[in-house]
Amino acid sequence: MSExxxxxNNARVAGxxxxxxxxxxxxxxxxxxxxxxxxxxxxxxAVAAAKAAWPAWAKxxxxxxxxxxxxxxxxxxxxxxxxxxxxxxxxxKTHDDALxxxxxxxxxVEFAVGAPHLLKGEITExxxxxxxxxxxRQPLGVVAGITPFNFPAMVPMWMFPxxxxxxxxxxxxxxxxxxxASLLMAEWLAEAGLPxxxxxxxxxxxxxxxxxxxxxxxxxxxFVGSTPIARxxxxxxxxxxxxxxxxxxxxxxxxxxxxxxxxxAVGALMGAAFGSAGERCMAISVAVPVTDKVADALIxxxxxxxxxxxxxxxxxxxxxxxxxxxxxxxxxxxxxxxxGEAEGAKVVVDGRTFKTDKQGYEGGYYIGGTLxxxxxxxxxxxxxxxxxxxxxVVRAKTYDEAxxxxxxxxxxxxxxxxxxxxxxxxxxxxxxxxxxVGVNVPIPVPMAFHSFGGWKxxxxxxxxxxxxxxxxxxxxxxxxxxxxxxxMRNDPEFVMPTMG
Ligand code: NAD
Numbered sequence: 001m002s003e004x005x006x007x008x009n010n011a012r013v014a015g016x017x018x019x020x021x022x023x024x025x026x027x028x029x030x031x032x033x034x035x036x037x038x039x040x041x042x043x044x045x046a047v048a049a050a051k052a053a054w055p056a057w058a059k060x061x062x063x064x065x066x067x068x069x070x071x072x073x074x075x076x077x078x079x080x081x082x083x084x085x086x087x088x089x090x091x092x093k094t095h096d097d098a099l100x101x102x103x104x105x106x107x108x109v110e111f112a113v114g115a116p117h118l119l120k121g122e123i124t125e126x127x128x129x130x131x132x133x134x135x136x137r138q139p140l141g142v143v144a145g146i147t148p149f150n151f152p153a154m155v156p157m158w159m160f161p162x163x164x165x166x167x168x169x170x171x172x173x174x175x176x177x178x179x180x181a182s183l184l185m186a187e188w189l190a191e192a193g194l195p196x197x198x199x200x201x202x203x204x205x206x207x208x209x210x211x212x213x214x215x216x217x218x219x220x221x222x223f224v225g226s227t228p229i230a231r232x233x234x235x236x237x238x239x240x241x242x243x244x245x246x247x248x249x250x251x252x253x254x255x256x257x258x259x260x261x262x263x264x265a266v267g268a269l270m271g272a273a274f275g276s277a278g279e280r281c282m283a284i285s286v287a288v289p290v291t292d293k294v295a296d297a298l299i300x301x302x303x304x305x306x307x308x309x310x311x312x313x314x315x316x317x318x319x320x321x322x323x324x325x326x327x328x329x330x331x332x333x334x335x336x337x338x339x340g341e342a343e344g345a346k347v348v349v350d351g352r353t354f355k356t357d358k359q360g361y362e363g364g365y366y367i368g369g370t371l372x373x374x375x376x377x378x379x380x381x382x383x384x385x386x387x388x389x390x391x392x393v394v395r396a397k398t399y400d401e402a403x404x405x406x407x408x409x410x411x412x413x414x415x416x417x418x419x420x421x422x423x424x425x426x427x428x429x430x431x432x433x434x435x436x437v438g439v440n441v442p443i444p445v446p447m448a449f450h451s452f453g454g455w456k457x458x459x460x461x462x463x464x465x466x467x468x469x470x471x472x473x474x475x476x477x478x479x480x481x482x483x484x485x486x487x488m489r490n491d492p493e494f495v496m497p498t499m500g
Contacts, residue, residue, distance in 0.1 A: 004035040004179050006042065007186040007201035009049050010194070015203070017042060021176060026092035026323040027313035029363030035179045038204035043211035046200040050142040050169035051217050053197025058139050058167040062116040065165055071192035072161075073109040076102065083184055087152055088314035090178035092322040092365070093276050095314050098153075104445070105157030108466045111448035115165030118471045131483045137475035139167030140219040140243065144212045146233065148225040149175035149325055150279045150387075156182060158452060159222045160199065162470035168219075171200045173212060177325055179203050213237050220473070222465065223247065224281075226385070227411070227457050234460035245461040245473055247453060249385040250413030253286040253394075254442060255402045255428070257419035258294050264440065265418040266301045272416075272442035273391040274309060274369045277321050282414045282436070282443045286375070286382065286392045288402045295395045299348060299373060302391075306349045306369040313361050323365040324388060330365040333388030337370055340381035340392070345372040351389060377408055385411065399424060407433055413454030416442050435459065 003020060006013045015036025022031035038046075057065070076083070084098035091098070123134040145159040152174060160170045174182040182201045189199050202208050212218055213236045220243040223233040227248030237244035254272070256265045272284035289295035312319040324330045334352050341347050351368025367389060375382050375392040382392060396402035406415055416438035417428045425439045435454035438444030446452050446467065453464025463473035 001031070002033045004033055004183065004203060006036065006038065006046065006203055007183055007199075008046050009196040009200075010190040012183065012187075015042065021205075023090055023177065023179065024326060025089055026325055027315065027361055027364045029327065029365060033180075035176050035203050037176065038202045038208040038211070040207065040211045043202055043204070043208050043215065046171050046202045047142055047212075047215050047217050049197040050171055050200055053195055054139075054141055054169045057169055057195060057198050060167070062119050062165070062167070065167065066113045066115050068189075068193045069109055069161055069165060070113045072189050072194075073106060073113065075188045075192060076106045076109065079184075079188070080106070083153055083181060086180045086184055087178065088322070090180055091149065091152060092325060093279075093314065094319050094322055095317070097276055097322075098314070101151050101154040104448075105151075105154040107448040108157045109161040111466060112161035112165035115162070115471070118468070119166065119475070127481065128483075130486055131481060133479060133481045136478045136480065137166070137471070138478055140474060140476060141168060142171065142218050143168045143220040143222070143474065144171045144173065144218050145222045146173045146209055146212070146225065147175060147223075149177040150276070150281065152178040152181040153185065155224045156185065158224070158465040158470075162466055163222075163474045164194070164198065166471060166474040168474055169198050169200075171202055171212065171218070173202050173204055173208050176203065176205055209233070210236075213242070214240055218242060220244065221246070222473070224465075230460050231457075243473065245453075245463045245465065246459070247281075247465065248458050248460065249387075249411055250281045250283075250454060250458055251286060251382070251385055251409050251411045252282060252284050252414040252416070253288050253402075253406045253409075254284045254416040254418065255396075255399075255406075256287060256289045256294055256298060257399065257417065257421065257424060258291050259420045260294075260418035260440075261420070262294070262297055262301065266298065266305065268416075268418065268440075268442035269298075269302065269391065270305050274306070274321050274389045277324055277367070278389040279325060279387055280443070282445050283387075284416065284442055285386060285390065286394055288394050288396050288405055290396050290399055290402050292395060295373075295393060299371070299393065302371055303349055306371055309369045311354060311366055311368060312356055312358055313364060316358065321369065321389060324367060325365070327365055329387070330367055333367060333386055333390065336381055336384065336386045336388070337372070337390060340372050340375065340379055343379040343381070345375045345379060345381060345392070347371075348373050377405060383409075403428070403432065410457040411454065412456035413458040414438070414444055416440075416444065435464070
């Protein structure tokens, strides 16, 4: 059994804590490796390496930093398949889906390569007589990223390319469920020329996270994961004086208006609800058809498509939907379907009994696609994030009722409306209290040069990730006011200086 360790000072490092846990292949249910779990001392060592590297990295011209990221980007293009394979082996998602994740991460690297432009300050000539003022964006120091299992390459790449381009050193604490992608990215950054200590990986659990949250030399924390942990990270990190952005869970609704192209809506729902087995923070987990007529038509068209989903291992190229990430998560998702049924939802398609007949994969964590009808806002299947291939249908009589359902939810990550009516689309986009909105787009994940983030309990902090918001998060502003001897007064000024 191989052991997955840390990455410090551009080298793989074995764990010393004596603690580790198995990493499973969700497609087979077997474990062939384990991941080490860092002690406080190991986190200290990673932070010390980053702190030592920071002064030189911060002073490295932005163009040189960007060129290293540019080389990293080329490596990602060449070896995307290798990274996708590592992701599929520990996460379970299909190869093409994993490759899509790598590409979306790579796009943030492309964005970060333009950082010299983003880091430009502002200048005002003659704010007073012979006095000029300019502002700079400077890096924060050592920053850390704590990431979830569902995008082991993309979510770290929402963070570190921008952080590094801005002149920070970065420590990644990936999910302990799929830790291998982080090490490949770390090795490729080193190969691209990143100096020792600038990027490190610390594997671990709560102990490592707490050590980062409390460490006096960590200036900022970026977190993506579930809402209870995001809330904890934000509270603890800010109490320790850090800048924190903590993205949490989601329950994304899709409103289908009576004028919508129903086949288009069905196709969109299939991908958005069942792609990656529903383990996406932007997955659509609730369909809100407006009028019973639309609901009935939608359900009739969804049933055969859900029954036809090809469920299996990533190794099978025909697979639409892989397994869930762990045996515990599989039980949790089944438990939600049980609860929904007990609370009065109608189980239209039942994925609980799905079994794979593929030899060698009988122990994998598979579940079939599930469709629940007549779901109401008092049910746990609506209130909680299930994070599995379970699509709930909440029927609405009117557009206003649909909007009201969405407004009641504590999460506000993504949302979509399917309609041909421009007025409805505009009113929906402008009025809905959700961070990312799609009009006839089911998964409206912003491109790298825009920023990603939800509202309400889907994000704690002030900054979204990547794009201009990412640059703001990873830099601090300095304002410099300059006067040269010409025209200087020698007599002391005891009143508040004004330039009028
Ligand atoms: P998680 O919250 O269990 O774990 C996320 C990270 O926090 C991991 O690195 C984990 O090691 C760490 N962690 C877990 N428990 C902790 C604790 N008690 N104290 C300190 N650290 C702890 O999330 P997950 O199951 O890995 O990922 C799925 C969740 O992430 C879903 O809720 C999903 O919606 C969310 N997510 C959100 C976004 C977004 O952009 N909003 C994106 C991807 C995933």
